Amino acid sequence: MSEKRRISPLLLLPPVLFAGLAALFFIGMTRDDPDALPSMLIGKPAPALALSDLAGQGPFDAAALADGKVKLVNFWASWCAPCRQEHPELETLAGTGVEIxxxxxxxDPTKAIRFLDELGNPFVALGADPSGRTAIEWGVYGVPETFVIDGEGTVLLRHPGPLTPAIVEAEIRPLLDNPPATSN
Incomplete structure (x- = not known):
């Protein structure tokens, strides 16, 4: 008497799942920039701003972002260590005439003002987003994040994370010096 053993289909499930996960991992590793966080705003008008006053300057609005000059919009917080790390780069940019x-x-507004008093204020205008609603509209993943906005108020670039001299020279400065023509 010979007994035939049948292999259960469930025994094949783990190797098939492993092969599928390995394929997904491989595809993810071969992307051009695995750290890139895509933004749906590139080439579109900057989203609405719902900001409150900070430092008595009064919040800025969308009209300020469409004043004919290329500028930066920087999301930051006093509790953010990378914001402190990038602050000297913002000061340098502001010192060269870049509007931020x-x-x-x-x-906390008191802590935000203390942060600027300690490190300097590179901003031509300030607003507070205490609820995070504006950040959501802009697609901000976390602070710091910087956007390059053309003179018509169109988003040219989104950079998540702190700015460094290398990032400014490779990504930001070319757009500030020679912004592409946009068609809204």
Missing amino acids: YGINYKD
Whole structure:
């Protein structure tokens, strides 16, 4: 008497799942920039701003972002260590005449003012986003994040994370010096 053993289909499930996960991992590793966080705003008008006053300057609005000049919009917070790390780069940019609009994200206003008093204020205008609603509209993943906005108020670039001299020279400066023509 010979007995035939049947292999259960469930025994094949683990190797098939492993092969599928390995294929997904391989595809993910071969992308051009695995750290890139895509933005749906590139080439579109900057989203609405719902900001409150910070430092008595009064919040800025969308009209300020469409004043004919290329500028930066920087989301930051006093509790954010990478924001402190990038701050000297913002100061350098402001010192060269770059207009930077600051949006203080979910922060205590007193601590935000203390942060700027300590490190300097590179912003031509400030607004606070205490609820985070503006950050959501802009697609902000976390602070710091910086957007390059053309003179018509169109988003040219989104950079998540702190700015460094290398990032400014490779990504930001070319757009500030020679912004592409946009068609809204």
